[in-house]
Amino acid sequence: MNSREHFIREVKWTGTEKKVARKAYDKAFERQCTAIATEAKRMLENITDPSEVWQVEAYLRDHRKIADRVYHYSYSDLLQVFSILMRDGWLKEADLHGIQPEKVVEIKEGAQSLLKIFRD
Amino acid sequence: MNSREHFIREVKWTGTEKKVARKAYDKAFERQCTAIATEAKRMLENITDPSEVWQVEAYLRDHRKIADRVYHYSYSDLLQVFSILMRDGWLKEADLHGIQPEKVVEIKEGAQSLLKIFRD
Numbered sequence: 001m002n003s004r005e006h007f008i009r010e011v012k013w014t015g016t017e018k019k020v021a022r023k024a025y026d027k028a029f030e031r032q033c034t035a036i037a038t039e040a041k042r043m044l045e046n047i048t049d050p051s052e053v054w055q056v057e058a059y060l061r062d063h064r065k066i067a068d069r070v071y072h073y074s075y076s077d078l079l080q081v082f083s084i085l086m087r088d089g090w091l092k093e094a095d096l097h098g099i100q101p102e103k104v105v106e107i108k109e110g111a112q113s114l115l116k117i118f119r120d
Numbered sequence: 121m122n123s124r125e126h127f128i129r130e131v132k133w134t135g136t137e138k139k140v141a142r143k144a145y146d147k148a149f150e151r152q153c154t155a156i157a158t159e160a161k162r163m164l165e166n167i168t169d170p171s172e173v174w175q176v177e178a179y180l181r182d183h184r185k186i187a188d189r190v191y192h193y194s195y196s197d198l199l200q201v202f203s204i205l206m207r208d209g210w211l212k213e214a215d216l217h218g219i220q221p222e223k224v225v226e227i228k229e230g231a232q233s234l235l236k237i238f239r240d
Contacts, residue, residue, distance in 0.1 A: 029170075029171070030170045030171075033170035033171050033173045033174075034170045036173050037164055037167055037170060037173040037176070040160070040164055040176065041161065041165070044157055044160055044161045044164070045161070047157055050149075050150045050154045050157060051149070051150075052157075053154075053156050053157040053160065053180070054153075054180075054184060056157070056160065056180065057177075057180035057181060057184050060173070060174075060176065060180060060181075061177060061181060064174060064177050
């Protein structure tokens with residue numbers, strides 16, 4: 001196990017960091033839900049055939065499944081969850097102010113790796 | 121088998137009736153989809169907490185399941201399907217203009233029976 005893997009596996013969160021992390025997580029969830037609601041509303045407003053309502057249902061269902069897979073609040077998985085949320089634009093670096101810089105670097109590098117995987 | 125059961129089982133649709141029936145069925149589907157889309161839009165417009173978007177998703181999912189159960193276009197089941205659609209307000213008696221009066225009576229009586237079951 002290299003030092004990075006060791007850092008991820010043994011990561012500890014102080015009381016202050018936990019508060020910042022929870023707030024950042026909730027904010028990301030809020031941003032994502034708001035964006036999904038906005039898109040669903042836009043789709044509903046642009047319906048030309050009434051049966052297109054089922055496209056909105058499918059859109060919401062797909063995004064609920066995606067959200068269900070990502071949003072699990074566990075300190076042991078939080079670095080990875082934050083990397084995913086940052087990659088997808090729901091978490092901003094500024095939200096992490098107060099969290100140990102090494103963790104922030106890890107989250108950002110994780111987000112970059114995920115972006116690379118996504119591109120390949 | 122009494123004469124009513126016999127009528128339902130042996131029901132035949134003329135070419136003209138089939139045209140009227142298809143139009144009435146499509147109109148009912150259109151009305152139902154429009155009402156569902158309107159309600160989903162209303163819900164989205166009244167969101168106070170972003171996570172309420174998942175209530176809209178659940179609403180649409182429930183109504184898709186209901187629609188999936190009802191909307192099957194088969195002439196052997198059409199009297200019953202029309203009774204359900206009339207009970208739920210998506211099919212109007214006027215939509216059935218051109219269909220044999222005995223069938224219309226059967227559809228209306230079916231709708232009434234279903235209303236009674238619903239009430240009990």
